[in-house]
Amino acid sequence: MAIDVNGKSYETDEEGYLVNLAEWNEDVGTALAQTEGVTMTDQHWEVVNFLRDYYNEFQIAPAVRVLTKAIGKKLGPEKGNSQYLYELFPYGPAKQACKIAGLPKPTGCI
Amino acid sequence: MAGPEIKAPPYREIPVPPALQPDATVGIKSFVANEKIQEAIGFQGKLADNWQETHDKAIGHFGTLLSKYRSLRVYMDACVHCGSCTDKCHYFLGSGDPKNMPVARQDLMRSVYRRYFTPAGKLFPSLVGARDLTQEVLDEWYTYFYQCSECRRCSVFCPYGIDTAEITMAAREVLDHVGYGQKYTNEILGKVTKIGNNLGLPGPALLDTLQGLEEDVKDETGVDVKYPLDVKGADVLLVTPSADFFAEPHIESLIGYGKVFHAAGQSWTLSTLASEAGNFGMFVGNYDLLRKIALRIREAALELGVKRIVVGECGHAWRVAYAFWNTLTGVGAGGKDPFAIELQNQLDPHFKQPTHICEYTWDLIQQGRLHFDKEANDHRVITFHDSCNVARASRMGDYPGGQFDIPRHIIKAVANKFVDMAPETIHEKTFCCGGGGGVLSDDLIDIRVKGALPRMEAFQRVVDEHGVNFLALICAICKAQFTKVVPYYGFKSSMVGGVHQLVSTAIKLGNEQ
Numbered sequence: 017m018a019i020d021v022n023g024k025s026y027e028t029d030e031e032g033y034l035v036n037l038a039e040w041n042e043d044v045g046t047a048l049a050q051t052e053g054v055t056m057t058d059q060h061w062e063v064v065n066f067l068r069d070y071y072n073e074f075q076i077a078p079a080v081r082v083l084t085k086a087i088g089k090k091l092g093p094e095k096g097n098s099q100y101l102y103e104l105f106p107y108g109p110a111k112q113a114c115k116i117a118g119l120p121k122p123t124g125c126i
Numbered sequence: 127m128a129g130p131e132i133k134a135p136p137y138r139e140i141p142v143p144p145a146l147q148p149d150a151t152v153g154i155k156s157f158v159a160n161e162k163i164q165e166a167i168g169f170q171g172k173l174a175d176n177w178q179e180t181h182d183k184a185i186g187h188f189g190t191l192l193s194k195y196r197s198l199r200v201y202m203d204a205c206v207h208c209g210s211c212t213d214k215c216h217y218f219l220g221s222g223d224p225k226n227m228p229v230a231r232q233d234l235m236r237s238v239y240r241r242y243f244t245p246a247g248k249l250f251p252s253l254v255g256a257r258d259l260t261q262e263v264l265d266e267w268y269t270y271f272y273q274c275s276e277c278r279r280c281s282v283f284c285p286y287g288i289d290t291a292e293i294t295m296a297a298r299e300v301l302d303h304v305g306y307g308q309k310y311t312n313e314i315l316g317k318v319t320k321i322g323n324n325l326g327l328p329g330p331a332l333l334d335t336l337q338g339l340e341e342d343v344k345d346e347t348g349v350d351v352k353y354p355l356d357v358k359g360a361d362v363l364l365v366t367p368s369a370d371f372f373a374e375p376h377i378e379s380l381i382g383y384g385k386v387f388h389a390a391g392q393s394w395t396l397s398t399l400a401s402e403a404g405n406f407g408m409f410v411g412n413y414d415l416l417r418k419i420a421l422r423i424r425e426a427a428l429e430l431g432v433k434r435i436v437v438g439e440c441g442h443a444w445r446v447a448y449a450f451w452n453t454l455t456g457v458g459a460g461g462k463d464p465f466a467i468e469l470q471n472q473l474d475p476h477f478k479q480p481t482h483i484c485e486y487t488w489d490l491i492q493q494g495r496l497h498f499d500k501e502a503n504d505h506r507v508i509t510f511h512d513s514c515n516v517a518r519a520s521r522m523g524d525y526p527g528g529q530f531d532i533p534r535h536i537i538k539a540v541a542n543k544f545v546d547m548a549p550e551t552i553h554e555k556t557f558c559c560g561g562g563g564g565v566l567s568d569d570l571i572d573i574r575v576k577g578a579l580p581r582m583e584a585f586q587r588v589v590d591e592h593g594v595n596f597l598a599l600i601c602a603i604c605k606a607q608f609t610k611v612v613p614y615y616g617f618k619s620s621m622v623g624g625v626h627q628l629v630s631t632a633i634k635l636g637n638e639q
Contacts, residue, residue, distance in 0.1 A: 030157045030309070031568065074331035079372040082338055098374060110373075111568070123314060124324035125404060125440070125566060125602035126373040 040118030220576030276563035295411025310567035323368035366438025382626030400426035403443035441513035441601035503541035561607025
């Protein structure tokens with residue numbers, strides 16, 4: 017599978033996750049969001065950028081708890097909960113936001 | 127996610143077997159593992175280009191398994207098609223697809239067995255229901271053996287005691303061998319063998335998460351509860367599913383384990399090397415992977431010098447630990463070979479090795495060493511779902527049925543309101559959550575929702591009759607599966623949680639006024 021952005025083709029896996037992390041840019045992120053039916057706003061980008069920073073440091077997406085805490089610290093305690101994240105990413109902050117951020121899908125007993 | 131909208135099947139007014147719907151779930155097939163995933167764990171990368179090669183390899187490996195595992199040959203021969211198992215499978219009850227009747231699922235393999243391994247099937251195949259192995263048959267194996275969660279409920283009702291899960295495992299082992307593996311399970315097997323846990327959490331990420339937990343618990347309780355990692359000389363090594371570090375509500379139970387250790391004054395540690403209790407090697411019936419993953423726990427225990435090994439809330443992990451660690455890794459009583467003795471000399475013989483976290487906590491409660499504010503759980507009306515592998519493949523405590531009693535004893539010690547679901551759906555007759563055995567994959571969500579039907583029917587009854595609002599679990603897969611599927615049945619995901627989450631809510635940490 018592949019996704020076309022600005023005339024360039026980007027390879028994705030069976031579930032639509034970007035195969036080559038290094039190819040990601042904001043336009044690709046926006047296009048991946050469209051495949052999920054998500055319209056990106058500043059609030060969405062806050063989360064996506066945090067995920068990418070965390071991934072660069074730890075080579076894995078953050079635990080949901082780590083994510084909510086970080087968002088809470090940054091945007092205020094009323095947004096530091098999973099309900100807020102599910103409003104932004106209805107299919108789940110871990111799996112859906114990771115896809116948009118160009119990161120591999122977290123899998124396991126989750 | 128694109129695709130057809132998935133709906134929960136309607137509840138049955140009277141729980142009778144559903145009308146047959148042939149091929150109802152033939153289209154539900156999980157993604158096949160690519161070459162990279164397959165080869166990383168030592169399997170053939172993909173199916174051979176010419177069918178004859180795949181055919182010969184599959185039959186050859188089937189024969190190897192039959193000669194290696196006497197049990198498999200007995201299970202292939204023993205079934206008399208009595209039909210006891212037909213309506214015992216949650217996937218059949220939820221889908222109506224006759225190939226999800228355990229006997230029919232097994233016959234996908236048994237028919238091939240008869241053709242190649244019995245005189246009657248070799249000579250008169252059509253008279254004895256024997257089939258050639260074709261590409262279509264192999265595809266059918268892939269589809270329906272990944273619509274089995276290896277929960278073994280059907281085996282409870284089999285008059286011959288056929289372990290149907292072992293047949294599923296054998297079929298998957300043949301599939302893997304010819305390059306036809308499942309993406310979900312095999313990708314996870316790659317991560318645990320390379321990084322140390324199913325999620326692929328490297329050491330620094332684990333450390334960061336655990337330090338964050340310490341801060342959270344301190345903020346919440348004012349107490350310095352520690353979540354130590356890789357501490358040499360600690361007394362207890364806790365091995366828990368990696369989902370406990372990552373997902374909700376799993377992490378609430380991890381917080382609970384730490385509080386129990388703190389309240390007991392127990393020296394303990396987690397390990398980067400052994401940061402996974404789960405062992406998907408069992409799901410695909412591959413002994414080498416099963417052993418390789420289990421050996422990480424032995425290695426960590428020897429390196430850290432621990433006296434005791436405790437296993438967190440994970441269903442199939444407890445089966446592997448309870449039933450297989452002894453011969454795989456030398457953890458457990460009775461080993462007399464040098465391999466086992468090395469570890470036995472280090473582990474404290476006063477304790478059961480390994481110990482389930484529920485046994486550990488219940489022991490402390492009985493000794494009066496833990497104290498609870500039960501009213502803290504008064505907002506919850508709790509029921510308990512027995513996890514298949516704990517209920518039907520292991521034990522807790524020192525008497526038959528301890529695995530049913532001990533988690534319930536703990537819940538009753540930490541909360542005031544508990545009710546059980548219908549007797550035909552609990553204890554050894556418990557229904558699978560619908561996501562076990564390698565089925566917990568997003569691409570199988572349709573069968574997962576359908577398979578949850580019998581459990582949801584029983585749950586709905588206690589919700590209606592007793593106001594139950596909390597489904598307590600002791601398995602990472604159950605937690606993930608129910609969190610995802612209960613909304614299809616009209617419940618909130620927040621109704622799902624762990625037994626040690628309840629412990630965590632009520633436990634006194636010694637700083638109370």
